[in-house]
Amino acid sequence: MAKGLILLAAGGTGGHLFPAEALANALAARGLTVHLATDERATKYGKAFPAEETHEIPSATPSGGSPGRMLAAGARLAQGLMASWSLIGRLRPSAVVGFGGYPTVPPVLAAALRGTPAIIHEQNGVLGRANRLLAPRARLIATGFPEVRGVSGALKAKQRVTGNPVRQPVLDAAATPFEPLSPDGTLRLVVFGGSQGARIMSDIVPPALERLSAADRGRLAVVQQARDEDLTRVRDVYVRLGIAAEVSPFFGDMPARIAQAHLVVARSGASTVAELAVIGRPSILVPLAQSLDGDQAANAVTLAAIGAATVIPQPDFTPERLAGEIAARLRDPSGLTRAAEAAKSAGVPDAAERLADLVVEIAAAGRTR
Incomplete structure (x- = not known):
């Protein structure tokens, strides 16, 4: 396992990429290497993302539409899972952090299947559908708000409130x-x-x-x-x-x-x-x-x-x-x-640092197993 390499996974919209960007900068400041796994929407944005390398992972959203479209989306996610399995095997990251959106499902799921520590971060006051799928397999669930609908029961024990990381201009x-x-x-x-x-x-x-x-x-x-x-x-x-x-x-x-x-x-x-x-x-x-x-x-x-x-x-x-x-x-x-x-x-200006602390902690714990 590559010491100090963290793989971030985020859907290709600003709502997911901005907090991932803030965490990437916080991790880089600690001397860690960051890679980004995302979808084709963020390829152009990813060129400016503070990551050593950006990896495009096949993904799709399996909700709504015809049964044919649902099957096609499932097949696309399966391709993404295979690509992510290979990527994580090659990179051997210390941890994988997902920020929501279906493009995070293949990398985070592959990490869990490989035994790589995985954290998901939920920015909203409701656990998103992709994160809902991943929550049972994640080691920790970091959240932007203290109360998040959908984080209850056994999942509540995994919750850590960090706030939502914001970029340096903010x-x-x-x-x-x-x-x-x-x-x-x-x-x-x-x-x-x-x-x-x-x-x-x-x-x-x-x-x-x-x-x-x-x-x-x-x-x-x-x-x-x-x-x-x-x-x-x-x-x-x-x-x-x-x-x-x-x-x-x-x-x-x-x-x-x-x-x-x-x-x-x-x-x-x-x-x-x-x-x-x-x-x-x-x-x-x-x-x-x-x-x-x-x-x-x-x-x-x-x-x-x-x-x-x-x-x-x-x-x-x-x-x-x-x-x-x-x-x-x-x-x-x-x-x-x-x-x-x-x-x-209500502001949490150090949310990125709080999340970085969790990532370092879970990565260190994973390496001792």
């Missing part, structure tokens, strides 16, 4: 203190929705701001993520309303933008919730209605329960409702300060 942004909104000051609003959620923000936020009084609109400065096909119509509304706005399909410095905000309107993916807490910013969260198992709703509740966020279910996320929420905050800016303090209290 930690850098967290050093920026919240600037209280003065009674007549400019409210800096940051709006984003992620790859699956930006459309609804383009549909709801501009007409919501249009419903505000002219005086209130004059107190806004907006940063909004919008899809390419929505850019023109969103920008046109803000120009017509005279609202200072920066609209783009992508902001490479989003953590810094969040740090400058008085209020964030966003979906409630695990990474978003973790970043809002570490940076410490008030939010209005709109859980993705079609998220599997209601994980985004469970994530949002963690901030709402402490007064750090207002959660609006998607059917209730209307221009009228959002306009009312923003107007209320303009009238009572002290509420934003209280929400910012509450969010900050």
